[in-house]
């Protein structure tokens with residue numbers, strides 16, 4: 001999807017001294033290297049906030065956008081008029097929500113970093129009106145923090161920065177605030193997935209329903225296999241990103257784990273493709289998470305032309321319909337414990 005974010009980032013960041021940005025990007029990468037919650041605020045000055053916007057914001061924006069697309073494909077009529085972006089930093093998720101929901105009328109970004117919020121506001125000045133008008137609120141998330149109510153609450157790339165006990169507190173506060181939908185996104189790593197899975201469990205235990213990516217609300221079969229459920233979105237690397245990070249590739253693949261939960265009952269997908277499909281001559285092999293709570297490998301051959309065409313069009317993250325003739329042969333992948 002074309003986005004105004006890249007020109008907005010260029011407009012705000014282009015004049016900054018390249019050396020300062022490069023040093024701040026290196027310090028940011030160092031802070032995130034271990035994957036553990038950082039000991040101190042990561043976006044602690046204007047330089048690290050700018051480095052975050054240049055180096056990470058396009059990727060987190062793309063991941064949130066893709067997760068929302070999975071959700072709106074299943075619930076095209078869902079209406080989101082208000083957003084609260086919890087730990088929203090420079091506002092990547094707010095941009096993505098505004099693109100996914102043209103009816104969005106108000107957005108509030110909460111974050112503990114004054115520098116991230118100040119920069120986010122400047123970038124937002126180049127965005128669509130609802131992003132430009134957003135409220136940027138300095139809020140330290142801790143026990144007892146009340147999140148303002150909105151149709152949709154987004155918690156994007158935040159939980160991994162919080163100690164475990166605070167992760168649950170923040171998910172609960174976001175769920176209390178969310179009138180209709182809650183999106184949690186984390187890096188597509190075992191640790192990121194664990195945080196998403198814990199959030200999913202809290203939400204389903206509280207009566208929420210999973211809209212995407214899961215086809216059902218019960219225990220996660222991917223976790224039972226000792227694996228982690230994640231997806232990938234490809235984005236063009238901006239000229240600024242290439243200058244900061246080096247490398248010649250014109251794109252990067254952002255891996256992410258996510259859950260979109262709904263307060264109201266939903267019709268989730270009948271199945272979700274969990275890996276890049278493997279295509280061989282006359283045959284496509286898909287690994288699919290099914291509504292019956294199992295993960296099965298589907299082998300689709302040319303003998304079923306309609307199913308074969310659907311399988312050829314399928315991608316990692318697509319929905320998949322497990323109609324009996326579609327699958328030429330299946331093998332149930334059972335948990336090591338079973």
Ligand SMILES: C[S@@+](CC[C@H](N)C(=O)[O-])C[C@H]1O[C@@H](n2cnc3c(N)ncnc32)[C@H](O)[C@@H]1O
Nearest residue numbers: 060087088089092111112113140141156157161
């Ligand atoms: C990795 S950034 C994610 C920013 C944004 N949500 C995105 O997807 O690009 C994490 C953000 O969480 C904020 N943060 C971390 N701990 C926080 C806390 N206890 N209270 C408020 N904000 C916090 C940081 O300041 C930072 O902006």
